[in-house]
Amino acid sequence: MRRSAFAAFLSAVVLAAAGGCCSVQRTSEGGREMxxxxxxxxxxxxxxxxxxxxxxxxxxxxxLWFCDSVLLEVNTMLLDETMRKEGFRSVRNVASHMSDExxxxxxxxxxxxxxxxxxxx
Numbered sequence: 654m655r656r657s658a659f660a661a662f663l664s665a666v667v668l669a670a671a672g673g674c675c676s677v678q679r680t681s682e683g684g685r686e687m688x689x690x691x692x693x694x695x696x697x698x699x700x701x702x703x704x705x706x707x708x709x710x711x712x713x714x715x716x717l718w719f720c721d722s723v724l725l726e727v728n729t730m731l732l733d734e735t736m737r738k739e740g741f742r743s744v745r746n747v748a749s750h751m752s753d754e755x756x757x758x759x760x761x762x763x764x765x766x767x768x769x770x771x772x773x774x
Contacts, residue, residue: 749766
């Protein structure tokens with residue numbers, strides 16, 4: 654019994670160390686400027702947020718502990734911030750979706766919000 658509790662605790666520590674991640678990636682393809690935003694988090698028992706990406710520090714391994722920042726509003730804020738910083742005035746073909754996967758069934762869940770768009774000058 655002690656080993657299974659220790660294994661669960663160790664799994665939680667490893668998942669927490671992997672933590673959440675928030676990233677913003679820009680690419681240029683055939684004269685088109687594209688952006689892809691992903692924000693990832695972990696939940697315990699599909700209810701309690703353990704860690705999620707910190708939108709204040711995208712593209713860095715920085716987590717918000719015991720907070721849920723995996724929201725459409727956060728991805729939209731990051732899209733707007735990217736537009737302002739890079740001098741774009743508009744977007745088109747915006748698409749967002751959520752994905753999730755059970756890391757350890759019924760115990761830990763990894764979930765992500767994905768947003769992509771074409772940036773226009």
